[in-house]
Amino acid sequence: MSKSTPPLPENLPRHVAIVMDGNRRWAKKRFLPKLEGHRQGVKAVRRTIEACLEFKIPTLTLYTFSAENWNRPEEEVSALMNLLALHLKREVDELVKEGVRFRALGRLHELPPKIRDLVRDLEQKTTHNTDLNFNIALNYGGRQELIDAARSIAQDVANGDLSLDAIDDAQISNRLTTVGQPDPDLMIRTGGEQRVSNFLLWQVAYTELVFLPIFWPEFDRKYFLSALEEFSRRERRFGAAS
Template sequence: MEEDMTENISKILSEIDTENLPVHIGIIMDGNGRWAKQRGLPRHLGHQEGMKKVVQIVEACNEIEINNLTLYAFSTENWKRPSIEVEALMNLLVVFVRKELQRLHENNVKIKILGDISKLPEVPLREVHRAVELTSDNSGMTLNIALNYGGRQEITKAVIDILTDVNKGNINIDGIDEKTISEYLYTKGQPDPDLIIRPSGELRLSNFLIYQAAYSEFWFSDVLWPDFNANHLYRAIVDYQKRNRRFGGI
């Protein structure tokens, strides 16, 4: 779906029902490489441009008091990309933390990481730990950064951890239910995403929050992530609020 996004942002904001906001929004940040290719630029410059959008969208969510935002930054499959691109992405992660962390901290944002970050190189890993530690006591919006994240990997890890605790006698196998599984996911203690946004024209989840997204609403747009802005975000929320969420009921 693609609508005219040139309208005044105050007009879009006036359409948002503040009593019916999504509690948790997930965004698959897609299209950086294509953005660069369209301009005859190397792919890493597309990622660099996409990085600039992160704080803008975080602040736009914070402005209307969205409680949880999850950004899909680097998947378990992204390691298959050319090593020069992977290295550029890791360097951008370091740059992002060093440049934007204090600003996010001052906005009371709490940063959490979803994924197996033990596989990250030393410097990015250190910066990620610093970001999580600095913001750990913040009480504002939770910003989840999905980093070396894959939905299948997350579920596999949860199964292994549950079986381990069953074998240790920490939990009873007969008491395992959906709530139990949720407690073993990276998003433990957080609500499932109400709304998942994917720019770039692709119409798939790409292994993103596949357990948590069982009843999420989806909003797709042809705009590439580096061109995504607060107008698109707020229009997605307005569209979400027009839907009738039945969760399998009538």
């Protein structure tokens, strides 16, 4: 007799953000090339998209390539870009069929032209999908995002289009790459580290954090469900009294 699927927690997040850490360490532990860890990490991304669709979580954001990742060895960066290009091409039909809307967050103008073109094509082909908002943070950094927002506000003030008194939370939020989307309710980080690593710094002000001691290639439905169960047990007060 097959075991019945456990029920989902009642209180599910609207937006889950994930720091996908541990690809290289997963490969090293198995005496495999670093790139194999990244390849297996891509499979975990596919499992996570499918779980979000199953659990009916509206928005998923994955920390795919940080602004600091350019400091890795050139050979590894080049291999990562080629792997990204390959899977952006492969995912088009599947995301369209599944009703997933794709968006890339970050300083996209600094990416290689072939990556920019693939990102724009995937965004355009999925723009009307509504079952899942799927964001990848690509050449992204939270501090860099806030710098860009500050520059935009400063330019409007200098032009006389915005007064200093009008600068508030909304003015900043509306200039971030996540504009129009809810802030993450839950952030998951794999790999055993317990930090946010310059990811969505403004947006995670009241986000619940769950750290998992597994490497990203191991992440699957079971681990996702355990993080959701942990989230459902949290009391979210947003600074108010219990």
